Amino acid sequence: MDLLHNILDPKWWLGLLGPFATVGVLGIIFAETGLLLGFFLPGDSLLVAAGVFSTAEAAAAIPGLSPLSFPLLLVLAPICAIAGAQLGHHLGATYGRRMFERPDSKIFKQEYVDKAEYYFGRFGPSKAVVLARFIPIVRTFLNPVAGMLGMDRKRFFLWNCVGGIIWTDGMLLFGRLVGSAVPDIDKYILPGAIVIILLSIIPIIREFMKGRKGGAATAPLPQGKHHRGTPTRPPGGDGRL
Secondary structure, X not given: OHHHHHHHOHHHHHHHHHXXXXXXXXXXXXXXXXXXXXXXXXXXXXXXXHHHOOOHHHHOOOXXXXXXXHHHHXXXXXXXXXXXXXXXXXXXXXXXXXXXXXXXXXXXXXHXXXXXXXXXXXXXXXXXXXXXHHOOXXXXXXXXXXXXXXXXXXXXXXXXXXXXXXXXXXXXXXXXXXXXXXXXXXXXXXXXXXXXXXXHOHHHHHHHHHHHHHOOOOOOOOOOOOOOOOOOOOOOOOOOO
């Protein structure tokens, strides 16, 4: 439980990173969007917390933490998010389903890939690339899935830029505004992180409920092709990531 608590708590990550928090946040954003093993990293809540602790008053609440550079984060966080997603797309386009041909483990589950593929088919390539930014785990796996299913690199890059900028700078600005307006904001970081996680899985719950009403699943998308017809039901049948 302590490990789970720490993973969910952005204050723990920022305290761990200490004086290198700004660089560390950028590295985590890149890893979460570009490396499959980064799916467990706290992208949403960490970006909000980075905005909060970019103020000197909030940063003083964490021993050893210097205020994060807000201008640097506004410029470099989108670049890291975009670069990570492009790496994921490149790997998916290069290696295809071979990337995901591994047995389930405590960390990796084939269901994560199946759900990313489902959302790609459910919303269409462009919208899925943008919306996936706001859905934990899906935002990690959808990028290589987009490459695997043959989404054009230029088209992916365009919508990757749109989603990356909206997601990172939107979360940072929200954190900065809240951090400046709410006294003792550091006391509310962990509850706030939990709320952000719950809000971000609402699309998953909605699609699960639609899937239950929609009846039986259709056939999965073939390798390298995208069909714009009726999407498959979320794999796994339980709606959980």
